[in-house]
Amino acid sequence: MDIVRTDFPFISLSLALPAISALLVVFLQERFARAVSVVGAGATFLLSLLVVYLFDYSRTSAVQFYEEYTILDELNIKLSLGLDGLSLLMYLLTALVSLVAIVWSVKDRQVSFRLKEYFVAFLLTESFLIGVFASYDVLVFYVFYELTLIPMLFAIGVWGYKLRLYSAYKFFIYIFVSSLFLLLGIASVAVVHYKNTGSFSFSYFDLLKNSYTPGLEIFLFLLFFIAFAVKTPLVPFHTWLPDAHGEAPTAGSVVLAAMLLKMGTYALLRFNLGLFPDATVKLMPFMVAIGIITIIYASWMTIVQNNIKRFVAYSSVSHMGFVVTAMFLLTQEGLRASVIEMFAHGMTSASLFMIAGFIYNRLHTFNMSSLRGSVKFMPMFAVIVAMTSFASMGLPGGSSFWGKFLTILAAKEYSYALALLVLVGAFFSAAYILFMLKTLFLDVREESILIHFTDIRGFKLVSFIMLMVPIFLIGFFPHLFFNMFEGSIGFILKNLLGLE
């Protein structure tokens, strides 16, 4: 991997901006909390657009905007920040969705108390997530990876719905414990580096050169995999997710679904595929199987949910199944599908959770059977619901189309049976989305309550629009995004298949 150093610390600035805004929120009066956080997140988003503009697309496999600060010389721990194409996309996603979540929260009724802490939690999450996606030091990556837990623990536990404490515990314990395996794995790869070369190192670039005995490599692969499989989540490690997403406040669910899950898949791609190529090739069939099981099982679970938030949560699991299946097909198409689906799912799931939150504001229930026909008399909102749903279903023109299409294409190269299985998964995901649309649009209900509903407007409309734009951008101009990470996945693939 090449490194392009930077003259101006863009990445640490975008790490610092939300953190500084969080500090300001702490020390200013509560009435400024909203404004400061919107401005902070907005500035970070603008900065991210600038970075996207300045990025050199002719060499996307190189780590650009690279900065390095030594933390501990002897163990070679460095705060090394940079962006290659893959990180760039995730970084853009983080900046965008954090802004959306914060703009949404400005008028969210669920957030009427402990405002300061609320916005501090979300701003810190943004900062930590940027750290996760931009770190090229495995230990520092782990630090940011774990740090995102704390604000989310608070978001779920303080501003969540009825079962919030249970869900907060479950979320924290699941993820914290699974990531202890990752920590052991990280410690071990550094030790392997020591045994290979005589010095410890946590730097991603150094660890790429590690050589392992086959047994150890598979063992380490699994240590990393457990953590990321819980985070992603893959069946059977998914049980924390419906609770956490179901009970979190809307913005919390948005952040969880759109970005925290991506940490899992991003890390699978970056670390499992990058650091343990031989093990990946060996374990590929199992991983694909887990992916397929996740798609189909989660789709079935989605259809029977009676709570619309848990419905959306399970649909996220099923989408993550697509991401992982595509990733472990280990072809150019598959990796493309996987990465574009990560981004696309970030948009659609965020939007779906916001839809659920919006309806809750009107009807005060998440119960599917009470939501019958609820979007009538809200034309603008209905359009948004329809667009999001079709995009999430994988209709051409929407964002998820490319992910699903390319996955099937990649699976076909492997075998037609596999392609058929993916197709069945895609069919089920269409089925549950259509089921939801039917409930919201077509089912009949007493209309006397519904006519009093006001349509979507103001901050909430703005946050939806911010998501709609990229949904269609991906749908109609996918090459814009493919160009971003073509080189990075090419690099991973080359490393994986031993081509140099």
Place this chain on the structure above:
Amino acid sequence: MDIGQLVGAVQIPRLELFLPELTVLITAFLLFTLELVLSSPLKRVVLPSLSAIGYILALMSVGVTIQFHGDTFYGTFTNDYLGVLVKVFELVIALTVLAFSQRYFQSKGSFYGEFYYILAFTLLGTMILASSYNLIIIYVSLELVSIGFYILTALLRGSFISKEGAFKYLILGGLSIALASYGAVFMYIYSGSIDLREILTYSGGDYHYLILGLVLFLIGFAIKIGAVPFHFWLPDAYQGAPTPVTAFMASVGKLAFFIPVVRIMPLIEDKFALAWMLTVGVIAAVTMLYGNFVALVQRDIKRLLAYSSIAHSGYILAGVAVTKVIGLKAVIYFLVVYAVMSAGSFFVVAMLERDENWNNEIREFSGLRFSMPYLAFAFLVYMFALLGVPPTVGFVGKTLVFMALSFDKLWWLAFVMILSTAVSTGYYVRLVVLMYMKDKEKEVSVPEKSYAELASLLFLTLMTVVLAVAPGIVWQLLSPAAEILFAR
């Protein structure tokens, strides 16, 4: 032997190596004398401030001793980087103990002049324990520390649990010292020397004596550090002792008791490495599991923290099992930072105890964030640090132990550690959830916080994060300390 030879053998002690201990010793005797002669109101001002001045002077003289290394007093006292590092932490934490104890005892309606000089003598014991290879000196300083702790534990004369804790500690502590000294005897029989360096590098003689001696010696220390199954005194003593004293025992005490073990660790020869690894590893595994599982069901915060302290002995022992440089570094780092974390968490409890209605029950932490936001935040930091969430010192400590374990491929122990940390999530996160996510159960107010207390708490809380984010601060002493110990 003619007189000339005798005079020639007399060494002039290198006092520059012994300066911090000397300062604390003089302070202790001054405190002792002043406690006898001064009038009561005057004592309340003079004794704490004199102790503080003495400790600060000692801390400064530690800075002097960094430049000088070597043995003095006929090889019985060794000054090296390890000793210096440990002494810095011991003195700093002793200073914070001073800051908290005054108001604490005031709120209990009593003032104990003897607290100050016993604290000073105990501190002196821990400092000597940290820098000696000599069995006799280890024995003497161990006694000095232990007797100090027995008295300090029983300081709250009116309280039943205080006496109970002290009595248990006295019985088991006495046993531990007996075992350790008995072990020392066997080691002497084996090698004819009372210097640990010579004993462990001695070849020839009957190895059985060495093993017997070493095992007895280590069991003595296992009792002191609260390793399962020798831990029974620990929760009672920690609960019964006045809370600042508990903080002192959990931090400085644990640190000091571990140091002889740390000094033995690099001297273990390769042929014993496997036996050592298995023995210590099994004790470590049992200790961390037991400590965490039992902590899960505690209702009293001090007992909870006591069991968490047992569990941490287990984590540190896991590092001790690995007789490599990385293992030693992990152990030293974890030891010094555990001192910071545990002291801080007990100090928060000490402050809360000044509320008249406070009973140290865990459910009283409900909604603490609403009545005491800053204190609750500090406690949150300590809980996350003890749990090992980044970017706190507990996380770095656990990472280092994991590195050490994977260095020797002790995967089973690593998995036990993951399991026990998973268990510990239950109670640490419960406290956080209680403080921040539950409604307030009752109003908690701590009267008249002094600046010294607040400054100490702020300092310790900052250190919990700073020593992890910038580990170079301890690493520049720690790394040469470990390297030198292994170079021998």
